[in-house]
Amino acid sequence: MSRQAARVHTDPAEIARIQEHIEQLPGGAHVSLLMEDGEEIEGIVVARPSAQLFFSPEGIEGTNAKVRLVQPAMYQPESVANTDVWLDRIVLVRRLDPEPQPLPAPGH
Numbered sequence: 001m002s003r004q005a006a007r008v009h010t011d012p013a014e015i016a017r018i019q020e021h022i023e024q025l026p027g028g029a030h031v032s033l034l035m036e037d038g039e040e041i042e043g044i045v046v047a048r049p050s051a052q053l054f055f056s057p058e059g060i061e062g063t064n065a066k067v068r069l070v071q072p073a074m075y076q077p078e079s080v081a082n083t084d085v086w087l088d089r090i091v092l093v094r095r096l097d098p099e100p101q102p103l104p105a106p107g108h
Contacts, residue, residue, distance in 0.1 A: 003053075003054055003055055004054060004055055004056075004057070005054035005055070005056060005062075005064045005086065006056070006057070006086070007056065007064065007086070007088055008053075008054050008055065008056045008060055008061065008062025008063060008064050009062045009063050009064060009088060010060075010062045010063070014063075014088065015051065015063045017088075018051055018063060018064065018065055018087045018088055019051060021049075021065075021067075021087045021090050021093060022048065022049050022050065022051065022065060022087065024093040024095075025045050025048055025049055025067050025087075025093060026045065026048050027045055027046065027047045027048050028044065028045060029044070029045045029095060029097060030042075030043075030044050030095070030096040030097040031043065031044075031045060031069070031093055031094060031095055031096060032093075032094045032096055033069075033085060033090050033092070033093055033094075034090070034091045034092040034094070035085075035089050035090060035091060036089050036090075036091050037089075041069065041083060041085060042069075042071070042096070043069025043070055043071045043083060044069060044070050044071075044072065045067060045068075045069060046067075046068040046069065046070055046082070047068070049065045049066060049067040049068075049087060050065060051063050051064070051065045052064065052065060064086060064087065064088055065086070065087040065088075066084050066085065066086055066087065067084070067085050067087060068082055068083070068084050068085075069082070069083045069084075069085060070082050070083075071083065
């Protein structure tokens with residue numbers, strides 16, 4: 001993976017926002033992402049993303065993260081597509097599948 005990112009963040013509030021998105025994107029979740037430009041991207045999270053250090057085009061080191069979504073094709077496997085999305089560009093994460101419920105405590 002490249003260590004270059006168009007935008008990196010050093011502000012604790014922005015890094016916390018990225019971390020919040022990470023928590024909302026567990027592997028296997030079916031999600032719809034509203035992007036800052038108004039685009040909506042839908043897919044299944046391949047693996048939970050993690051915050052990483054990148055360098056901006058100006059050489060500044062900071063934090064960002066990417067999530068890979070797959071858009072599976074049920075009847076046309078050849079049309080499966082992967083999309084990588086920078087988490088700092090996400091405005092809203094919406095789950096399209098039911099979130100798993102916690103298991104009851106043993107003996108209940």
